[in-house]
Amino acid sequence: MLEITSLQARVEGKAILKGIDLTVRPGEVHAIMGPNGSGKSTLAGVLAGREEYEVTGGAVRYLAQDLLELAPEERARAGLLLAFQYPVEIPGVSNVYFLKAALNALRKHRGEGELDAVEFLALVRGQLKTVQMDESFLRRSVNEGFSGGEKKRNEILQMALLEPRLAILDETDSGLDIDALKIVADGVNGLRSPERSFLVITHYQRLLDYIVPDFVHVLMNGRIVRSGGRELALELEEKGYGWLEAEVTVGA
Amino acid sequence: MTTSTQTIEQLAGKEYQYGFVTDIEQETVPPGLSEEVIRLISAKKQEPEFMLEWRLKAYRHWLSMTTPEWANVHYPPIDYQNIVYYAAPKSKADGPKSLDEVDPELLRTYEKLGIPLQERAALAGVAVDAVFDSVSVATTFKDKLGAMGIIFCSFSEAVREHPELVRKYLGSVVPTGDNFYAALNSAVFTDGSFVYVPKGVRCPMELSTYFRINAKNSGQFERTLIIAEAGSYVSYLEGCTAPMRDENQLHAAVVELIAHDDATIKYSTVQNWYPGDKEGKGGIYNFVTKRGRCEGRNSKISWTQVETGSAITWKYPGCILKGDNSVGEFYSVALTNNYQQADTGTKMIHIGKNTKSTIVSKGISAGHGQNTYRGAVKILSGADGARNYSQCDSLLIGEDCGAHTFPYIDVQNPTARMEHEASTSKIGEDQIFYCNQRGIATEDAVSMIVNGFCKEVFRELPMEFAVEAQKLLEVSLEGSVG
Numbered sequence: 001m002l003e004i005t006s007l008q009a010r011v012e013g014k015a016i017l018k019g020i021d022l023t024v025r026p027g028e029v030h031a032i033m034g035p036n037g038s039g040k041s042t043l044a045g046v047l048a049g050r051e052e053y054e055v056t057g058g059a060v061r062y063l064a065q066d067l068l069e070l071a072p073e074e075r076a077r078a079g080l081l082l083a084f085q086y087p088v089e090i091p092g093v094s095n096v097y098f099l100k101a102a103l104n105a106l107r108k109h110r111g112e113g114e115l116d117a118v119e120f121l122a123l124v125r126g127q128l129k130t131v132q133m134d135e136s137f138l139r140r141s142v143n144e145g146f147s148g149g150e151k152k153r154n155e156i157l158q159m160a161l162l163e164p165r166l167a168i169l170d171e172t173d174s175g176l177d178i179d180a181l182k183i184v185a186d187g188v189n190g191l192r193s194p195e196r197s198f199l200v201i202t203h204y205q206r207l208l209d210y211i212v213p214d215f216v217h218v219l220m221n222g223r224i225v226r227s228g229g230r231e232l233a234l235e236l237e238e239k240g241y242g243w244l245e246a247e248v249t250v251g252a
Numbered sequence: 253m254t255t256s257t258q259t260i261e262q263l264a265g266k267e268y269q270y271g272f273v274t275d276i277e278q279e280t281v282p283p284g285l286s287e288e289v290i291r292l293i294s295a296k297k298q299e300p301e302f303m304l305e306w307r308l309k310a311y312r313h314w315l316s317m318t319t320p321e322w323a324n325v326h327y328p329p330i331d332y333q334n335i336v337y338y339a340a341p342k343s344k345a346d347g348p349k350s351l352d353e354v355d356p357e358l359l360r361t362y363e364k365l366g367i368p369l370q371e372r373a374a375l376a377g378v379a380v381d382a383v384f385d386s387v388s389v390a391t392t393f394k395d396k397l398g399a400m401g402i403i404f405c406s407f408s409e410a411v412r413e414h415p416e417l418v419r420k421y422l423g424s425v426v427p428t429g430d431n432f433y434a435a436l437n438s439a440v441f442t443d444g445s446f447v448y449v450p451k452g453v454r455c456p457m458e459l460s461t462y463f464r465i466n467a468k469n470s471g472q473f474e475r476t477l478i479i480a481e482a483g484s485y486v487s488y489l490e491g492c493t494a495p496m497r498d499e500n501q502l503h504a505a506v507v508e509l510i511a512h513d514d515a516t517i518k519y520s521t522v523q524n525w526y527p528g529d530k531e532g533k534g535g536i537y538n539f540v541t542k543r544g545r546c547e548g549r550n551s552k553i554s555w556t557q558v559e560t561g562s563a564i565t566w567k568y569p570g571c572i573l574k575g576d577n578s579v580g581e582f583y584s585v586a587l588t589n590n591y592q593q594a595d596t597g598t599k600m601i602h603i604g605k606n607t608k609s610t611i612v613s614k615g616i617s618a619g620h621g622q623n624t625y626r627g628a629v630k631i632l633s634g635a636d637g638a639r640n641y642s643q644c645d646s647l648l649i650g651e652d653c654g655a656h657t658f659p660y661i662d663v664q665n666p667t668a669r670m671e672h673e674a675s676t677s678k679i680g681e682d683q684i685f686y687c688n689q690r691g692i693a694t695e696d697a698v699s700m701i702v703n704g705f706c707k708e709v710f711r712e713l714p715m716e717f718a719v720e721a722q723k724l725l726e727v728s729l730e731g732s733v734g
């Protein structure tokens with residue numbers, strides 16, 4: 001599904017990713033944890049094709065393609081979805097219009113017919129229920145005036161609608177109350193399938209109680225310094241990141 | 253009034269009494285403007301005497317005026333003696349013979365806008381003999397309107413058939429000497445539209461010039477007059493989304509609206525004259541004077557404009573709120589791309605009590621475009637309880653364009669309530685990336701964001717027009733984001 005080898009990237013001339021290796025096979029859920037500023041969002045951004053990140057080395061294969069060669073919208077159409085840490089507001093553009101445009105862009109790419117307003121509405125209404133958003137969110141402008149938690153749920157709504165092959169969730173759990181956290185987790189679990197993979201960036205082991213990962217990786221200072229099973233998350237919860245830092249320095 | 257009963261024949265008989273020396277049969281007059289040329293225009297159009305006097309008065313006033321310099325637009329001086337002020341409806345022989353001879357760029361634009369095939373030729377100025385559906389449709393409409401007492405005709409026809417109405421209202425909102433271009437228009441205008449809606453009648457359909465322009469080119473100095481009697485309603489659509497071929501660089505139109513007690517006039521414009529090429533060469537200068545007078549109590553005049561064409565736009569549709577409780581509205585989208593310049597806005601003059609005005613202006617600048625909002629709100633001393641709400645938003649696309657806002661406020665009554673909001677934003681990289689990340693291509697993302705920005709204005713447009721306007725913005729912005 002996804003194969004990252006010695007990926008390096010910088011932003012504004014500053015090296016942020018310093019050699020990332022990571023393989024995600026179909027159906028797997030990988031969690032990425034790590035201190036603030038360690039490069040988690042940068043990794044997500046590079047995978048999604050954000051322009052300000054300059055890839056300076058390494059390679060990324062995604063579904064037998066060179067991911068880094070693709071434009072951001074081509075990556076999206078190839079089934080890569082990034083749930084943003086900070087979802088963007090688009091004033092005046094209704095959420096329903098945006099969602100429909102997104103879905104139809106994907107459908108068109110796949111050679112499927114575009115959905116008209118009526119068909120789309122029927123589809124999205126069902127999805128709204130799973131994220132427990134009411135219909136007023138369809139009429140409102142994209143993310144404008146949404147609370148932090150509502151924005152995150154809107155990201156999950158998009159994920160449910162667009163059915164990605166690889167979903168990257170960048171701190172989708174941050175700022176959520178416990179009920180919303182469950183909603184987000186249910187959204188992800190509902191989509192888990194042997195063909196679909198997830199990269200879940202989080203600071204909290206709690207999320208991983210709901211979304212049980214196959215692997216946990218720790219990203220520090222632009223490198224994955226440790227990988228393990230879900231028990232690694234528990235260990236981090238207990239000890240913090242300091243001990244890893246010490247290990248890394250010792251190892252270096 | 254004697255003029256009101258004058259027949260065409262009588263008027264025609266007077267032609268020579270002013271001592272014309274120019275051959276009345278000739279199709280065009282030589283370039284240049286003089287009293288003689290004006291007499292000739294008036295005679296050719298078989299106008300009643302009052303019209304000629306009115307034109308001459310305007311002309312004399314114009315001679316004493318100078319071009320306005322205050323607008324934030326730049327262009328080389330215009331040689332007014334080098335313009336042909338009267339040409340009989342062009343024989344189609346001058347235009348392209350077939351679509352093969354038409355600029356392919358223009359044809360692609362028609363295609364993108366979804367203009368029906370048979371209309372593309374006419375818009376591009378190709379000689380076509382086929383009668384359009386739209387023309388015959390228009391004739392059918394006209395019969396229906398006539399039965400309700402609504403007059404909807406060309407200005408020339410109105411001068412001939414309804415001189416009493418023309419005489420009463422022409423220049424009553426925009427006086428001949430109002431400004432340089434209005435004076436020029438008053439002196440030399442050749443045609444335009446006339447609408448009269450009788451008391452208590454609600455016009456059952458949108459009146460559109462689109463039909464009429466397909467049939468006949470009304471020239472560079474257009475004149476429009478709309479009168480809504482007490483308790484009536486009319487919605488008027490001007491222009492069309494297809495860029496029209498036109499050899500005249502200068503356009504100076506005048507539009508006057510009059511709304512009596514409880515009457516409503518809704519005037520919507522989509523202006524898409526040729527904007528010039530990507531380097532800024534060519535393009536129409538559009539210097540328009542539009543004004544409405546809310547004469548009666550509870551009357552309402554609403555201007556909605558979508559301005560995407562022309563090299564230079566100079567235009568301030570305004571309302572004189574004379575009747576108590578009258579309402580003036582201005583909703584505008586002005587887009588400048590490449591080297592286009594627009595200086596546009598509105599003027600709301602509150603005279604009556606409890607008058608209310610709303611201004612929503614959305615300026616979009618891309619490429620090297622320069623977009624200026626210039627608006628004046630004046631509350632006179634008698635306008636107790638007047639209210640104004642103004643909102644001016646600018647959207648910038650790219651690094652080389654500009655947005656400027658000049659709101660002028662003059663309040664002479666302490667009970668007035670004024671609200672003003674303004675914002676300038678750039679289309680964010682992060683907004684575009686967010687759309688990209690959902691599979692939406694950059695061009696589609698830009699038009700989506702721009703349409704969102706313009707939403708408050710578009711929703712004031714009649715439905716079909718709004719859809720066309722959205723498409724138009726899309727086409728006008730093509731290539732503006734890398």
Ligand SMILES: Nc1ncnc2c1ncn2[C@@H]1O[C@H](COP(=O)(O)OP(=O)(O)OP(=O)(O)O)[C@@H](O)[C@H]1O
Nearest residue numbers: 011012016034035036037038039040041042043052
């Ligand atoms: N556009 C940018 N300009 C300058 N520095 C940037 C930019 N984007 C990221 N950085 C820097 O790169 C580093 C990594 O940022 P990143 O957002 O990837 O961290 P993160 O691991 O996601 O942190 P958090 O847990 O706080 O979300 C930080 O030091 C950040 O300041």
Ligand SMILES: [Mg+2]
Nearest residue numbers: 040041042085
């Ligand atoms: Mg982050």
